[in-house]
Amino acid sequence: MTGHEDEDERLERLHFATVLKAFDDYLPYCLSANDTRRRSYFSLPMAHQQLLSDLGAPLPLPELEASSSSSSSLDPSRGFKSRLDEIDDRIRRNADLLSAIADESRGFLGPEPLASNGSSPHDASTSGADDASNGGKGLRKRRKIAGHEIEKIQSTLKQFVRDWSVEGLPERSAVYTPMIEAVTGLYGDSDKRSQVRILVPGAGLGRLAFEYASLGYSCQGNEFSFYMLLASHFILNKTTHVGQHAIYPFVHSSSNWRTADDMLRVIRIPDVLPSRLPATSEFSMVAGEFCEVYSQPHEAKAWQVVATCFFIDTAKNVVRYLETINHLLPVGGHWINAGPLLWHFENASRSTPTPDNLSIELTLDELVQLLPKMGFELEQRRPLPPTPYTGMLNGMLQYHYSPEFFVCRKVRDVAAAAAV
């Protein structure tokens, strides 16, 4: 077993190194992608380049610190090519913050391993380019940049909007509010809130867990993704004032924008100070795969509430998730859920499924019928109004989820099936 654990740890460290590398590679990768746009422009006939040269409204300036007075001396530019220059500028500003986030977590799993090209299982399929002619410290390393890892960095920036900005309030209200009201309705007595332990699996950047904690509950977030863990560690523990950081989460796609202002829009984070919590409440974040961490014997019946938000469809086998939730709750405890059923591992693999690598995709109907078999009794159920998830602001394309909301009470113990 020790050899197997060592191998697991080695793979874990390699994966962590890949994630840190993605934070570093964001700058050269995104500059290179934007440079492809610039080279497209220069491939146009001169007459077309001239037509595009002064299009659009004057471009917005980056949001500068209030103490800086230089902004008034800058003339705003305009035109297609100038917009590409502004995108470069915003990518650089994002990269500065991403470096700060990564720097706070380097060494988290010990010294960085030498992640040679392709040696990490998470690094297997690479795409994109590393031929950026632009500067950037990622360029010192000549390893391949994986496009799908950079997309996770870009998603992380959008998660900041959802969880920690004023602009994210509509998305949070749509889903977090009913989840919070369900808890206060069931466990509302203010004096005893700190004795109510709430677990939030798939906690992401931690806002829902923080909201429970700020109401006085003892709350733990659980998260598997290193991208989310690094970013949540930074925002939760390394922030000193509201609006401390400026991010530009919308500069990575050029489609479906009404104006350059929308695309270059600045978002300030956080909208509230994460360190402001009642003295009585407990708040923590735990890294790891949900079933692995919480099927441990000492977690049995250790939580009054499990609150899952856009989470259960991350399961390869959702029955295991339900077994684990049953394990965590005492009879009478509550599972609160809101989310769609975008099964994350559908199409993940066309190879032969194994017990560790499969995907079971249920309909909502099937999931709801599974609940009583797994020891749960449905107390509330309703579809929530359609809502975006890390959506474009004012874009011409919006993904609208219709999350299902339900509250169920655990009515009996259900033993987990033995592994195959």
Add this chain to the structure above:
Amino acid sequence: MTGHEDEDERLERLHFATVLKAFDDYLPYCLSANDTRRRSYFSLPMAHQQLLSDLGAPLPLPELEASSSSSSSLDPSRGFKSRLDEIDDRIRRNADLLSAIADESRGFLGPEPLASNGSSPHDASTSGADDASNGGKGLRKRRKIAGHEIEKIQSTLKQFVRDWSVEGLPERSAVYTPMIEAVTGLYGDSDKRSQVRILVPGAGLGRLAFEYASLGYSCQGNEFSFYMLLASHFILNKTTHVGQHAIYPFVHSSSNWRTADDMLRVIRIPDVLPSRLPATSEFSMVAGEFCEVYSQPHEAKAWQVVATCFFIDTAKNVVRYLETINHLLPVGGHWINAGPLLWHFENASRSTPTPDNLSIELTLDELVQLLPKMGFELEQRRPLPPTPYTGMLNGMLQYHYSPEFFVCRKVRDVAAAAAV
């Protein structure tokens, strides 16, 4: 030049063969994908398989011909595994129709070339599997199946819903109705409608062009995609009665469904008989790339109206599209547009852009400011309410586009820039 044209024709025939192959490969590819789900199920612990065995409501039967009386003797089944069997059944029914569509067009470009693996430029990046253990005539050919080509087949089935089913009416009303009202408002005189020539670039399955023709206008649709051309040829020319064909367009993804009924839902096409047109109106479909076909000298000022719907963002260089539209219209003619700006060639290539392989992505603001430079005067402009495009019916995820609608009048000739 002759050698170059021969090479173009050869590539065209190879691409056509690839498309025909995708129609043939739909069956083994989709059965294989569904079989991966089945093997996931059989990789579960026995206890979990049993839990899933009778979930969900009784499954719907496939829509059988009205003349068949056998349906009443069939007992509906239920449970997760039975749903997978029903998906297989619907895939087979789709494949029967797809074969009929392909059969109508085989030989369209002469005898089928021997499309050896990877010899077509459209066949370069392949993915997916061809290890289906299920029957199907595509299996006789042992060439690689390209997943992205099969996705285009699946999209074609959804396009049938949008353009030719009762269920597609809301999507059509959202966008086609304002485009039709703009024409009847400007060119409404019934007696002279047949003298009004309307061009619909990016005509897809032809419904918008058909609607103009059915109002008495002379209308031509133009389409580049062989997938759309084969399917529109079939529905426009080979249909004898309303509701003739049953398709199951939603069985290819297992995510975000509320019920098995929604996923297995039958759609009957067409909702109107495409051959029913006024005797005076002309209606035709022309294959080819928009700028190539319509920048020809004999097309100059040959159309009173160009109507583009979800089309202009298919441009690599939208200035070329605008030059071509200017070329097509007389001064006083109208260009009517509705659509988002989902630039199709963004991210298509990270390699060095060339005049033939680039992507220029404008904001709406920039596009609108380009109009007067290209000889157009804006007469109407408004955002249309959010609408899906080939959306899931009753799913938990919906892509909502906010198309921009505008009408502009050509006010002066603009010469096309010389090629680089």
